[in-house]
Amino acid sequence: VSTVLGRRTVKLNDLKMDPLSPVLPASILEQTALQLGCSPTDKKLALHLDEKDELKHLRECFCIPKVKDLPSTDLTLVDGEESCVYFIGNSLGLQPRKVKTYLDEELDKWARTGVHGHFNGKRPWALADECILDPMAELVGAKRQEIALMNGLTVNLHLLMLSFFKPTPRRYKILLEARAFPSDHYAMESQLRLHGLDVEKSMVLLQPRQGEETLRTEDILAVIEKEGDSIAVILLSGVQYYTGQFFDIPKITKAGQKKGCLVGFNLAHAVGNVELHLHDWGVDFACWCSYKYLNSGAGGLAGAYIHEKHSKSIKPALIGWWGHDFKTRFLMENKLQLSEGINGFRLSNPPILLVCALQAGLEVFSQTTMKALRRKSILLTGYLEYLIKHYYSEDKSNPEKPFVRIITPSQIEERGCQLSLSFSLPIKSVFKELEKRGVACDMREPNALRVAPIPLYNSFHDVHRFIEILGSAITSSKQTANNTVLSGSY
Numbered sequence: 001v002s003t004v005l006g007r008r009t010v011k012l013n014d015l016k017m018d019p020l021s022p023v024l025p026a027s028i029l030e031q032t033a034l035q036l037g038c039s040p041t042d043k044k045l046a047l048h049l050d051e052k053d054e055l056k057h058l059r060e061c062f063c064i065p066k067v068k069d070l071p072s073t074d075l076t077l078v079d080g081e082e083s084c085v086y087f088i089g090n091s092l093g094l095q096p097r098k099v100k101t102y103l104d105e106e107l108d109k110w111a112r113t114g115v116h117g118h119f120n121g122k123r124p125w126a127l128a129d130e131c132i133l134d135p136m137a138e139l140v141g142a143k144r145q146e147i148a149l150m151n152g153l154t155v156n157l158h159l160l161m162l163s164f165f166k167p168t169p170r171r172y173k174i175l176l177e178a179r180a181f182p183s184d185h186y187a188m189e190s191q192l193r194l195h196g197l198d199v200e201k202s203m204v205l206l207q208p209r210q211g212e213e214t215l216r217t218e219d220i221l222a223v224i225e226k227e228g229d230s231i232a233v234i235l236l237s238g239v240q241y242y243t244g245q246f247f248d249i250p251k252i253t254k255a256g257q258k259k260g261c262l263v264g265f266n267l268a269h270a271v272g273n274v275e276l277h278l279h280d281w282g283v284d285f286a287c288w289c290s291y292k293y294l295n296s297g298a299g300g301l302a303g304a305y306i307h308e309k310h311s312k313s314i315k316p317a318l319i320g321w322w323g324h325d326f327k328t329r330f331l332m333e334n335k336l337q338l339s340e341g342i343n344g345f346r347l348s349n350p351p352i353l354l355v356c357a358l359q360a361g362l363e364v365f366s367q368t369t370m371k372a373l374r375r376k377s378i379l380l381t382g383y384l385e386y387l388i389k390h391y392y393s394e395d396k397s398n399p400e401k402p403f404v405r406i407i408t409p410s411q412i413e414e415r416g417c418q419l420s421l422s423f424s425l426p427i428k429s430v431f432k433e434l435e436k437r438g439v440a441c442d443m444r445e446p447n448a449l450r451v452a453p454i455p456l457y458n459s460f461h462d463v464h465r466f467i468e469i470l471g472s473a474i475t476s477s478k479q480t481a482n483n484t485v486l487s488g489s490y
Contacts, residue, residue: 025382025412041390046464049383055376059457061364062094062295067438074436077472085466087441090241090269090418090452093295096364102356117352123359129301129350135362136303139294139370140267140286141277147305148342149350149358153268154183156287156304157235159345161191162317164262164285165233171260172197173227175234177215178205181241184266188235204231213407214245214414221255228259238270238286242444244408244418244452246274250281257282268292271303273377273416275370278305285310293454295361301354304342311341320347364456376455377417383460384419384453385410387467392474394424402474407448418452420444425477433473439466 033040036048050056067073068080086094106125109117118126129149137144150156165174172195174188192202204227208215224234234256239246249265256263264285270276272293278286286305290296306314315338316323323344325337338344365373385406392404407420423430431443441451453463 025379026386028379029383029386041387043461043464046383046460049379049460053376053460055368055372055455056459058364058367059459061096061098061367062457063097064094064457065440070435070438070440072432072435073438077436078438082438085439085462085469086458087439087451087453087462087466089295089454089457090273090292090450091442092298093292093361093454094457095297096295096357096360098360098363099297099357102360103353106352106356123352123355125352126349128352128355132355132359132362135366139276139362139365140271140288140303140305141275141281142279142305143308145311145341145343146279146308147303148346149301149303149355150346150348151302151304152299153266153287153289153302154187156302156345157184157187157266158191159316159318160264160285160287160304160306161187161233161235163314163345164264165191165195167195167197167202167232171230171232173202173204173231175204175206175223175227175231175236175256175261177236177240178207179240179242180235180237181266181268184235184237206236214240214243214409215247217248217251220247220252224252224255224259224261228256228261231256231259231261234261234263236265238265238267238276239273239416239418241269242420242448242450244269244415244420244450246270246409246413246415248414249276249283253281253283257284269418270416272365272370273418275374279307282309283307290358290361293456294358295364295456296354296358299354300361301351301358304345306342306345308341314341316345318347319344322346322348373455377453378412380453380455380458380460380463381415381417381419382412384451384463384466387463388419388421388470391467391471402478404470416452417454418450420448420450422447423449423474425474425481429477429480430470430473433476434469437469437472439469439473 029040033045036044038044064083064086066080067078067082067084068075070084106123109121118124123131133144133147136149137147174192176184176188188203189199192199206215206220206223236247238249253263262284265283267286267288269292271288284307288303290302291298291300321329323339323346325339328337388404388406394403395401403424405422407422408415408418427443427447427449431449434441441449443449
C-alpha cells in the first residue's frame with residue numbers, strides 16, 4: 001500500500017513512521033483514508049492499518065485481560081467477553097504468554113534437582129542473568145560489559161550515585177526535574193543528606209516556563225551552562241513519567257559533560273519505548289526497571305549501566321560477593337578481585353524467577369527491532385492524537401463543549417508512545433467512567449490521565465475503541481457534573 005503526498009510516494013509499511021521523516025502521522029492518516037474513500041475518523045481506517053501492520057502477530061505473545069475481569073468494570077455498560085483496551089503498559093506491561101512456561105521449568109528443576117540447578121540446565125541459576133544480557137544491551141544501545149541486571153531501580157540508582165556523586169566544596173549540586181518521579185527525588189535528597197549537604201542549596205530543580213507543562217531543551221541547556229560549574233551530577237528521566245516528554249539525551253549529556261558534570265538517566269519510561277544509544281551518546285550511567293515496556297511483571301529485575309570509559313576509574317562503594325571476578329569467586333579466599341565496571345556493582349546471585357519473567361519479555365523484542373517498533377509507535381500514538389484533536393479540541397465559540405488538552409509534546413521526536421491528557425471536566429469522573437467501560441489507563445495527580453498505546457500489543461482498532469469509549473465517558477461525566485450543579489442549586 002502506498003500513498004501519494006505531493007510528489008512523494010510513501011509506502012505505509014516502509015514509513016510508519018521515522019522520527020526524521022518530514023511526513024507527519026496526520027498526513028499519512030488523511031491520505032490513507034482518502035485512498036480508502038473514508039474519513040480519517042472512520043473505523044475502516046483503523047482496521048486497514050491493523051491489516052497492514054507487520055507487527056500485529058506480536059499481540060498473540062501476550063495475555064490480554066478480558067473486560068469482565070477488570071475490577072471496576074460495569075457489565076451493564078459493556079460486553080464482558082471483549083478484550084479490554086489496555087493503555088497502561090507505561091505502568092505495568094502485559095504478561096508474556098511464555099512467562100508461566102519458564103517459571104514452571106525452573107520450579108520443576110528445583111523440585112527435581114535441588115541445589116544442582118545452580119550450574120545445570122539451559123538456564124543455570126548462578127548465571128541466569130547473563131543469559132539475557134545481549135538482548136537487554138541491544139535495547140539500551142550498550143555493550144554487554146556495560147550493563148548488569150540486578151536489584152530494583154531505586155536500589156541501583158543509590159548504588160550508582162554512591163560512586164558517581166562525589167561532592168567537593170565547589171562542585172556539590174545535583175540537577176533534576178522539579179517533577180521527577182518521587183523515588184528519584186527522595187533518592188537524590190537522601191544522597192545529599194548522606195554527604196551532609198543542605199538539600200535546598202544543593203538540589204537544582206528544572207521548572208517549565210510559566211504556563212507550560214514540559215521543559216524546553218534550550219532551557220535545560222541554559223541551566224547547565226549557568227550552574228554547571230557547581231553541578232556534580234545531572235540525573236534526568238529519559239522519558240518523563242508525568243508528561244511523557246522524551247528528553248534530548250545526547251544533547252543534554254554533551255552539554256553537561258562539557259561543563260564537567262557526570263550525566264545519568266532514569267530510563268524507566270524510555271527502555272522498550274524509544275530507541276536508545278547509551279554507549280554512542282556517551283551517557284555516564286543509567287538505570288531502569290523492566291516491568292513497564294519490557295513486560296517482566298510487578299517488581300521485575302532492574303538494569304544498570306556504566307559507560308566503559310569509567311570501567312577502571314569508578315568503583316562500587318558497597319560490595320558483595322557477586323562483584324568478585326567469576327573465575328575465583330568460589331575459592332572463598334576473602335581476597336577481593338573486583339570485576340571491572342558495572343559487574344563490580346553486583347551484590348548477590350540473580351533471582352531466577354525474575355530472570356524467567358524478564359527473559360519471556362525480552363524474547364518478544366527479539367522477534368523485531370526497536371526501529372520497527374518505534375515506526376509503528378509513532379503512527380499509533382499519532383492516530384490517538386489525531387482523533388483526540390478532531391473530537392475534543394477546545395472550541396472558544398462553544399464554551400459548554402467539553403475539551404481535552406494534550407500535555408505531551410506534539411513533536412514526535414520529543415515523546416514516546418504515551419500521551420498525557422487533561423480535561424475541562426473533573427478528571428476523576430472521566431477516569432472512573434473509562435474504567436467502568438473496560439479501559440485500563442491511569443490518573444496521576446494533580447491533573448493528568450496517562451494513555452499509552454504500546455506497539456507490541458496494542459492495535460489501531462484499540463485506539464479507535466478508546467476514542468469511542470472516551471466519548472461515552474465524557475458524556476456521562478458531563479451529565480454527572482450538571483446534576484451536581486442542579487442539586488446544589490436547591
